[in-house]
Amino acid sequence: MLTVAAVSAGFTRDLDACFxxxxxxxxxxxxxxxxxxxxxxxxxxxxxxxxxxxxxVADPTRPSRSQPPALRLDGPEVARLRAIAGDLVLCVGLCELAPDEPGPGGEGARYNTAVCLTGDAVLGAYRKVHQPLGEHLSYAAGSGFGAFETPVGRIGMQICYDKAFPEAARALALDGAQLVVSLSAWPASRTGAAPVLADDRWTHRFDLLDRARALDNQLFWVASNQAGTFGSLRYVGSAKVVDPGGAVLAHTGTGPGTAVATIDLDGGLAAARGGMYHLRDRRPDAYGSALAAVPGPLPEPVWERAGAGRA
Incomplete structure (x- = not known):
């Protein structure tokens, strides 16, 4: 049996406070x-x-967005996280500095990265692939998904907007992930926001996607999220643990907290996949061409043309 925990909490630019x-x-x-x-x-x-x-930042008439501190994976901050983690498997999001890759100002490329570590080692790192609403202005994009071994099982990671793309979770499942950790800074809607955060349409989407991705791939899903407000963003919280049937085992609600659940990793997967096993029953020969590049340009959303950004 394995006890897993997912955090809903707010974090700021102050690294000492974060630690x-x-x-x-x-x-x-x-x-x-x-x-x-x-x-x-x-x-x-x-x-x-x-x-x-x-x-x-390329438009001098507009204010620069606040940037998080960029940290090297082999730097002192990640070493400090390892010391804090000890024998716990810890997954944490940060802005990664890749000094050997070209980036703004000559300092190296920046990535929105999730790191999985223990006191012994960095077990895996993932760079966010799918970038929403101008995130490319601050981060370079990652290029793939892969699962990796940890002391608690084979896991995969993804970040926030990735969960809206079924292919992302499916790639991890096909690579043998038993559990996916989905780290987010998922905000509420900025247009037509609900008075009660639990009723917000983006809260609903966050929860729905977590459950769907677990059920799609019949694996455990551990979803963390920012909470509270930061800058112009108001976060939906809603950290949770979901089982391979899409049932929510623990949930924080929209405020800060920690969702904790004890799961039977091997037994839960075996039970979910014992009859209809989605990965086995796929038919790539029937839909492979449909997953190729869409021919022709996609229509440009009205809000993109207006330069407003809508969520």
């Missing part, structure tokens, strides 16, 4: 018997302060 918060959350998870803890996207230094083209 203190991580230490507290790790201690709480350890007290509750967790073997794996998922922190949100951009937990180290916070996410972007705004989304949409109005943060385009």
């Amino acid at each position: 203190a918060q991580v230490e507290s959350l790790v201690a709480e998870a350890r007290e509750r018997g967790a073997g794996l803890l998922a922190l949100p996207e951009a937990a180290m230094g916070g996410y972007l302060s705004t989304l949409g083209s109005h943060g385009d």
